[in-house]
Amino acid sequence: THQDTLRYPRTFGLGRVVSQEEIRKLDIDVRPDGLGLPPGSGQAAEGKLLYARKCAVCHGEGGVGGPSGSLVTSTTATAPSPQRRTEKTIGTYWPYATTVFDYIRRAMPFNEPGSLSNQEVYQLTAYLLHANGVIGEQTVMDAESLPRVVMPARERFVSDDRQGGPEIK
């Protein structure tokens, strides 16, 4: 198959070049360094209202419990409600705050993905970070501040270093 690549022309002349404007429409990802964060900002109080309206039905009141699992670290983990994944909440298992923004914007609410405005996503992000005890109630989340939030779980994440061979790891 190497031989094939060697015979390849410089270009096959297929596909089309796309403009930055076109790219912008699809380019919704956010990196830990903040690349990709849109304008806008939000605080926990605004997010709390939104959360109660759009999220609590699946993720529980205050982010604890709910059929789709907790999002918030809970000290009442022994409560009888179906609190799936209480040990793996944003507060205990998420290494980057930017991921909260990125994921909510692309995938939530589950039944209406892609329906939130950037402003709403900032608000919900602020709410969930605050509820998890990561930021203060008044802290404003925006393209500047969000990448600077240090998450509790961050230091526990390591990259796989296995290379095959006999070792069980």
Place this chain on the structure above:
Amino acid sequence: THQDTLRYPRTFGLGRVVSQEEIRKLDIDVRPDGLGLPPGSGQAAEGKLLYARKCAVCHGEGGVGGPSGSLVTSTTATAPSPQRRTEKTIGTYWPYATTVFDYIRRAMPFNEPGSLSNQEVYQLTAYLLHANGVIGEQTVMDAESLPRVVMPARERFVSDDRQGGPEIK
């Protein structure tokens, strides 16, 4: 995979031994030497009537023409009816007369396979061999005589002797 076979036990103890009586029910084939031919006999005249009733609709009146192709060598091959495979009839292309019996018994009539009695099959075989000019009108076809019929095409059949390699043959 050889290694497997070496480790095989003498028997796997699967399957069941069957009696000759059971075998007889399925063992319907007929070999060129007559092995497998059942008791019974037939002549062309009887077969002619049967043929008209059960076969002519598909293979044409007298075995020529018909939607499923001629069975009888025809001197009127240029007739306008759809005479498919006129060049490959029983008279010109079949090397063994026993095959006529075997095939009709197992597969014809096409819409009611397996419905003919052995007697009927002998009669139809006699009719088709006679119509193709291979046997006389009065010749009786039975387990003795049928294997002795020498077919015109017999000498033209050769076994494939190709073994691979560059030759185009």
Place this chain on the structure above:
Amino acid sequence: AAVVIVQTASGKAVQAAIPEAKYLEDPTKRPGVPPGELGTRSSFEKPLKKISDTSSRTPLQDLYGIITPSDLHYERHHNGVPAIDPGTYELLIHGMVDKPMAFSLSDLKRFPSVSRICFLECSGNYRSQANGQIAPQEICGLTSQSEWIGVKLSTLFREVGVSPKATWFLAEGSDAAVMTRSVPVSKGWEDAVIAYAQNGEAIRPEQGYPARLFLPGWEGNASVKWLRRIELSDAPFMTREETSKYTEPVRDKYRQFSFVMDARSIITYPAYPAQVQKGWIEIRGIAWSGRGKVLQVEVSTDAGKTWQQAHLQPPILDKAHTYFRYLWEWKGEETEIMSRVTDETGYLQPTYRQLTEARGASGGYHFNPITAWWIGRDGKVLFRST
């Protein structure tokens, strides 16, 4: 008509209410269809076999790679597909054996098994058309490839104690044609399989459910489907299929028992009815031989004047369709492209002219000529005989 976009049974309820246009507009904005017990084919894809009264042909021009989806495997049968109850099914082996025996389907499955990816081809697999408007499916769509799984016939031969004097066996189906073929016992000892599975699951009804004979590399008809009986013998039975049919005129003789499928290749892209554009084209196709592995495939883009090596896509398996590819820059000139295979015995796929000259016949079974595709200045692709 609106395209049906509901893709799994369990998803029907979910999606039925949503108008199609809305749905296709932005699939990221609406939950999709939940997981199902059986996957589906996209409603935008409709690969179909081409049927006649007695056969259906694999749409080679629509396929990629070497596995044929089981529901697109070609069919050739002589009085339809029978329905057979696997619970009462038995395979009888008798004749020149120590112990005539019957094996149930579950017996067959309990024996040591074997699996191989292998083509199956009908020996009647060639057609042409004067106006060139003929697709690979119609030219030679009576070939398909599956992974076949079953018990080696040799394992059953040991079990029943086949006589050393047995030289042929009769294989008989339980279809309405009660299909029968005589097969040399040597093939039974060598690599014949009683196959009960195909591409992972039970053999499909059209391919012989619940069990069939499978003779690697040999003409499809001899791999008797819906197998009910094997009789060991010291002579061939001269059934109608191996005398009146599946024999071919060669000069003044009729050639019989020409079991092995000769090497063949065909370019499946570009091919009629595709229309190509100027620029780089990856010529793709399949090549195979009943005599072993494909050694090489050559492609000509100048009507057979010069030939170049095509790339063979691994795995290159014994008696198996092998995928080949050749990168070509088409500058828009009228030309003919074609492929020819060489198998590991050194056999080189002949032209139509070479074949008809060698046999003194212009068709019949086991006809495997090089097929050419004429390409017009407008990119139209038409079949051309060689």
Place this chain on the structure above:
Amino acid sequence: AAVVIVQTASGKAVQAAIPEAKYLEDPTKRPGVPPGELGTRSSFEKPLKKISDTSSRTPLQDLYGIITPSDLHYERHHNGVPAIDPGTYELLIHGMVDKPMAFSLSDLKRFPSVSRICFLECSGNYRSQANGQIAPQEICGLTSQSEWIGVKLSTLFREVGVSPKATWFLAEGSDAAVMTRSVPVSKGWEDAVIAYAQNGEAIRPEQGYPARLFLPGWEGNASVKWLRRIELSDAPFMTREETSKYTEPVRDKYRQFSFVMDARSIITYPAYPAQVQKGWIEIRGIAWSGRGKVLQVEVSTDAGKTWQQAHLQPPILDKAHTYFRYLWEWKGEETEIMSRVTDETGYLQPTYRQLTEARGASGGYHFNPITAWWIGRDGKVLFRST
């Protein structure tokens, strides 16, 4: 309920009038179903995936050989199967490239192609059950194998001019989860494929129609389905899937980007819910490794005290399910049978205990322990942890 024996659409008219019992009685006495445009599955065979809200599992215990029928390929998705119009579909490649470009499906198909038979496995592929009543499908049915065909991602990388400084790329799907994963660029240059075909035909909707990323040997989730966008970057994106999910606790750490699937094997016969009889049993199963080829599979029939070499069924392909078989005479004693694979890097599949000790965790992603089958005196087969 009467079994439906009508087996092809076109045959319905033919057979509908015949009472079933009559039909099955002697299939040689009545014409069968004529050829059809699409083949059928026998009405006696009902292999099904086992579904949950977010997945469906391949019925490994019902299958033979190495190819998974496409409609039995496991599913795992995060918000359902989207419906995508192949006519408007485009794959965008941008970020650290010379020329951001979009490729239509027909563009992708026109590039040089590549094909390989390869497993795809979800990294969450392990479950156990205390009472032992759990079939291979439920234990590790989140693995399947297909022939995948597409264009090498490296070919597209050359076309857009990927910057030498790019180290990661984001792959994004157009499902309702807008699934995203970060993948090292080196994998893109090495063997990543943008696949548009599976087992001969277009990829099925459940597997990413019309095109998906395919990363040979890597955890299924990273092979993003319904791929719409690739962004080249100099850092990973740390998406939710590669942080909150698809990471596993290892002692006091969370292991991330553990892409490669460790070697695993499982005996698929005999396995719960089968019941065996005394005598010869062919132990069968599949073994594979994301790190290369299967080197050997060993089988123990005495609860792990001694191990014997199983036979590997060719072809033994790179990063592919490999079928193994071991012939065993069961004399009726209570015992445990199990298999363990060694891959070509020398990695030997661990026991459950070894794994939990090494990781300090009793589950999580990438959990590939040896699974044992306890066999009772009555022939009952139950799962046992190792």
